[in-house]
Amino acid sequence: MAFLPFYIPRQKQLKIVIIGGGYAGIAALTTLLHYMPDANITIVDPRSHHIKITHLHETFRYPLQDFLIPFSVLEQRFGCHYICAKLSIEEDNIQQWQKNKFITINKETLEFDYVLIASGAAAEQSDRAHNILDLNDFFTTPGPDLLNSHLVTTNQAKPFISVIGGGATGIQFLFEIAHFFRRQKIEYNLRLIHANDRVLQQFPTDFSIYTEARMKELSIDFYPDTYYREQKNEKIFVEVKGTGRKFNLPSKLTLLFIGNRPDNYLSANTFGQVIIDKQPMQNIFTAGDCSSYNSFGSNTITAQSAVRKGKLAARNILRSSGVLKLLEPYLHRDLGYVISLGPTDAVGWLALENNVVGGIPALVIKELVECQYDLLLTGIDTYLI
Numbered sequence: 001m002a003f004l005p006f007y008i009p010r011q012k013q014l015k016i017v018i019i020g021g022g023y024a025g026i027a028a029l030t031t032l033l034h035y036m037p038d039a040n041i042t043i044v045d046p047r048s049h050h051i052k053i054t055h056l057h058e059t060f061r062y063p064l065q066d067f068l069i070p071f072s073v074l075e076q077r078f079g080c081h082y083i084c085a086k087l088s089i090e091e092d093n094i095q096q097w098q099k100n101k102f103i104t105i106n107k108e109t110l111e112f113d114y115v116l117i118a119s120g121a122a123a124e125q126s127d128r129a130h131n132i133l134d135l136n137d138f139f140t141t142p143g144p145d146l147l148n149s150h151l152v153t154t155n156q157a158k159p160f161i162s163v164i165g166g167g168a169t170g171i172q173f174l175f176e177i178a179h180f181f182r183r184q185k186i187e188y189n190l191r192l193i194h195a196n197d198r199v200l201q202q203f204p205t206d207f208s209i210y211t212e213a214r215m216k217e218l219s220i221d222f223y224p225d226t227y228y229r230e231q232k233n234e235k236i237f238v239e240v241k242g243t244g245r246k247f248n249l250p251s252k253l254t255l256l257f258i259g260n261r262p263d264n265y266l267s268a269n270t271f272g273q274v275i276i277d278k279q280p281m282q283n284i285f286t287a288g289d290c291s292s293y294n295s296f297g298s299n300t301i302t303a304q305s306a307v308r309k310g311k312l313a314a315r316n317i318l319r320s321s322g323v324l325k326l327l328e329p330y331l332h333r334d335l336g337y338v339i340s341l342g343p344t345d346a347v348g349w350l351a352l353e354n355n356v357v358g359g360i361p362a363l364v365i366k367e368l369v370e371c372q373y374d375l376l377l378t379g380i381d382t383y384l385i
């Protein structure tokens with residue numbers, strides 16, 4: 001059995017429920033099994049597959065299947081159990097789980113020693129007009145199929161397509177769509193509507209300068225400081241920030257990438273234990289996008305943080321069950337972040353936020369990071385920090 005500092009086991013087999021089999025959940029699963037191969041782990045997730053979300057925009061180039069791993073495969077690979085269910089993650093429920101040490105799922109009772117909540121922060125699918133797409137649509141249908149199904153019905157020579165949101169996700173989809181149309185030789189008008197004065201505003205200004213220059217080269221119209229209001233029939237209604245001026249534009253299809261669910265973040269202490277009414281839930285941990293740790297470590301909504309939090313929570317679950325009960329604080333700082341700008345370009349930072357890299361070097365960094373996660377999915381952990 002691998003050695004984990006400050007962990008002197010008391011039990012050979014813990015019962016652990018992981019709610020959410022995304023990046024944080026899988027990182028926790030592999031870490032737990034590394035130090036406790038006999039752990040009895042159940043993953044609960046409403047999806048049938050683990051989705052490599054960081055690749056989702058690439059379904060314009062590769063089959064969606066390449067980015068899906070059935071939970072049944074992970075069950076076999078790691079010897080864990082999988083239950084297809086969506087749990088209601090509310091404070092009352094969490095307090096009940098902590099008190100009872102069991103969860104009722106699909107009318108069955110699942111006893112546990114520890115729970116890890118890693119349910120992400122993706123926005124729920126909402127009712128909307130047929131010509132509006134959002135991230136949820138790409139979980140089940142490849143990008144080209146989604147676009148083709150909407151554009152096939154148009155008789156416009158050069159249909160207008162609006163992408164809303166110039167954050168990391170919106171930008172990655174925007175460039176993939178532009179390149180997809182070019183490859184397919186489809187005539188189109190593509191525009192980006194963004195509520196801020198520059199794209200990727202959470203990153204250094206060089207990111208925005210680089211990206212906006214590439215957008216110009218691809219003839220993408222940019223509407224900065226503009227709020228999306230609604231899409232009705234074949235028009236998009238927007239409002240200018242500051243002046244309140246409202247206008248509409250033709251739009252055959254609108255793609256919404258306007259961020260994550262703002263509610264439902266769980267507070268946690270620096271060890272990853274959920275905090276409710278200022279009290280740590282001793283047996284309920286959280287990790288990934290749904291968690292906000294009260295610590296010096298990074299709380300960014302990224303796969304990088306999700307994996308680090310998942311691994312830390314797993315180590316602390318084991319330590320908390322051990323003799324010493326000495327837990328490790330979360331101190332991970334982001335090492336970099338790369339945003340892809342289509343198949344052959346990217347922009348990112350490495351080591352220091354102002355160390356901006358673009359083009360092939362940035363693409364190579366992204367590939368390396370993705371390969372590291374692919375290895376983790378096979379059970380090989382190469383994360384040093």
Ligand SMILES: Cc1cc2nc3c(=O)[nH]c(=O)nc-3n(C[C@H](O)[C@H](O)[C@H](O)COP(=O)(O)OP(=O)(O)OC[C@H]3O[C@@H](n4cnc5c(N)ncnc54)[C@H](O)[C@@H]3O)c2cc1C
Pocket residue numbers: 019020021022023024025044045046047050051053054055056057085086087088089118119120121122135169172287288289290301302303304305306338339
């Ligand atoms: C297009 C795109 C590109 C990205 N690129 C990058 C990148 O290059 N680098 C980077 O660091 N980050 C990137 N991100 C962000 C990254 O994907 C997320 O930060 C990461 O997926 C968070 O991991 P997570 O485990 O917290 O949540 P997720 O990976 O979203 O997993 C959450 C899981 O919980 C399940 N779940 C949800 N609700 C419930 C419930 N009630 N009960 C049970 N299960 C539930 C979901 O089905 C899902 O399987 C990208 C995101 C997108 C959308």
